[in-house]
Amino acid sequence: MGDSLEVTSLRYPHPQGEINRAANRHWILSHAKKNGIGAEVGVFRGHYSEIICRDLSPRILYLIDPWEKLGEFFGWGGAYTANNTLPTKVALDETQARVAKFPQVEVRVIQGSFPEDKSQIKEPLDWIYLDAGHQFERTRWELMEAAKAIAPDGVIMGDDWIADRNHEHHGVFRAVNWFVKNSEFEIVSAGIAAQWCIRRSAA
Numbered sequence: 375m376g377d378s379l380e381v382t383s384l385r386y387p388h389p390q391g392e393i394n395r396a397a398n399r400h401w402i403l404s405h406a407k408k409n410g411i412g413a414e415v416g417v418f419r420g421h422y423s424e425i426i427c428r429d430l431s432p433r434i435l436y437l438i439d440p441w442e443k444l445g446e447f448f449g450w451g452g453a454y455t456a457n458n459t460l461p462t463k464v465a466l467d468e469t470q471a472r473v474a475k476f477p478q479v480e481v482r483v484i485q486g487s488f489p490e491d492k493s494q495i496k497e498p499l500d501w502i503y504l505d506a507g508h509q510f511e512r513t514r515w516e517l518m519e520a521a522k523a524i525a526p527d528g529v530i531m532g533d534d535w536i537a538d539r540n541h542e543h544h545g546v547f548r549a550v551n552w553f554v555k556n557s558e559f560e561i562v563s564a565g566i567a568a569q570w571c572i573r574r575s576a577a
Contacts, residue, residue: 379471382464386456388419395567396421402531402569403429405562410500413438413523415488415516416507416533418454420469426503427476435473436495438484439506441466489519498525504532508542513549521557526574529562535570 377385399422406412408429413436417423423437441462448465451458466485473481484494488506502520507513520530534546550570554561564570 377464377467379468382468386460386464387453388421389453392454393421396425398567399533399569400425400429401566402563402571405529405571405573406430406501406531407528409433411497412436412501412503413488413495413499414503414505415439416505417469419465420472422503422505423469424472424475427473427479430501431476432479432500434480434482434497436482436484436499437469437473438486438488438491439466439469440487441485443485488516489523492519492523495523499523499528500525501529501531504530505534508534508546510545510548510552513546514552517549517553521559529571529573530559531569531571533568535564535568 403426409431411434412426412430412432414423414426415438417437417439423435426432426435444462446461447458448455448460448462449458470483473479484491486494502524504513504516504520507516517530524530532546532550534543535550536543536547538544550561550572553559554572558574559572560575562571562573
């Protein structure tokens with residue numbers, strides 16, 4: 375599977391602030407069904423996937439990210455990709471190494487995007503976690519398709535609940551609010567560490 379997690383973490387360091395934030399994001403998972411079927415959309419190096427496995431112990435976990443479909447590298451720089459030197463295959467290998475710590479979880483990797491590749495999801499989901507598209511239109515589409523993919527009592531969760539209109543990820547906040555105003559969904563919780571969760575209203 376490639377180099378060990380320790381080696382790749384040293385070679386391509388992930389921002390410590392994001393590692394800490396991943397840990398702070400776990401609270402939203404309390405709204406999701408344990409030992410169920412779920413999907414994480416936007417996985418990258420699997421830091422949050424590991425937390426999902428630890429906290430929810432899903433029976434089946436779909437991990438959806440383009441990875442190698444993007445090419446050898448991610449195509450964007452900055453600290454996240456070690457200035458675009460982090461290979462997409464290394465990120466995938468890291469993810470698989472992190473979730474391999476939880477052999478009770480059946481992991482199904484989809485190298486692709488949601489909802490474009492939603493046909494590869496074979497069962498109704500108890501929950502889906504969105505952390506891929508960050509623009510209003512893209513997130514709105516993801517939400518509409520996620521609503522079709524989850525079971526009647528399922529939940530949709532995600533990252534980047536940011537009210538600041540000047541922030542580059544504010545589109546997620548706008549899209550979630552638009553969606554709950556124009557569907558049968560309601561906000562369960564939102565805020566801490568930019569997390570949010572919605573479900574179908576019982577009314």
